[in-house]
Ligand code: ADP
């Protein structure tokens with residue numbers, strides 16, 4: 046099987062059918078030297094790209110379906126964290142060999158998520174080499190509507206969607222040769238696109254949790270020039286994490302990555318929206334802390350006693366209380 050046959054297979058198997066009005070301005074898609082796209086009038090283009098390398102960004106035994114899902118999911122998560130509407134994707138595939146069955150399953154995983162978010166694959170590149178998938182997601186947003194990292198203010202609530210720590214636990218279990226009961230959290234993250242859209246105009250800062258809660262909150266705090274208090278017992282956890290001892294659980298929740306939940310700050314006057322968003326989007330939203338003037342992150346554990354995580358992220362902590 047040659048390169049162009051693989052490309053044709055990807056094109057056929059990822060082509061999605063849209064409801065009228067959702068064609069997304071593709072003037073020219075796969076098949077020419079470049080795609081031609083029409084950004085809706087008055088909107089700005091939003092672009093994000095992420096690479097997944099086998100064995101580094103996903104366990105080597107990850108199914109092609111899940112790889113197809115995840116490469117799009119992590120990029121849609123970046124668009125979600127900006128508050129953007131996803132529209133198009135470009136896919137760079139490096140494959141060890143031309144394997145139509147692998148491409149078929151990959152395309153299925155990719156397409157099911159693409160369809161759910163009306164994303165059209167409009168181009169890419171196909172090469173031979175170690176398994177690596179690079180995806181560029183393009184979306185659009187109303188001018189000035191983007192959720193950036195630099196707008197948090199003292200007094201804002203710190204909020205996180207879904208649960209955190211589950212993906213890191215699953216990864217560690219797999220690496221130790223154990224079964225991971227919640228492996229889906231690692232393999233099939235759900236990008237919080239609708240939540241990101243809802244947050245525009247309300248959240249003061251937003252990021253998606255890919256590197257770990259402390260690291261990603263640290264990015265918001267550094268960009269915004271402030272600090273935060275975190276109430277660790279309020280961190281939302283999964284069923285499996287609930288069974289762990291506090292310190293072990295907190296380690297996954299504070300320092301684990303790969304959750305792809307949204308972490309945002311919300312001025313307190315908008316607090317009532319949390320209930321509305323949570324109900325209309327059927328998503329858990331937890332207030333886990335508050336933005337403070339002094340830099341650094343203060344973690345409050347049981348009985349509001351200060352807790353000093355020994356794992357990564359330590360540099361974000363300020364000494365004493
Ligand atoms: P060129 O040599 O001009 O870069 P290619 O032969 O690499 O063209 O690609 C031909 C067409 O197929 C282009 O439109 C390109 O965007 C598309 N394409 C190639 N690989 C992929 C892929 N993995 N996914 C989607 N589109 C692809």
Ligand code: MG
Nearest residue numbers: 078169170171
């Ligand atoms: Mg090319």
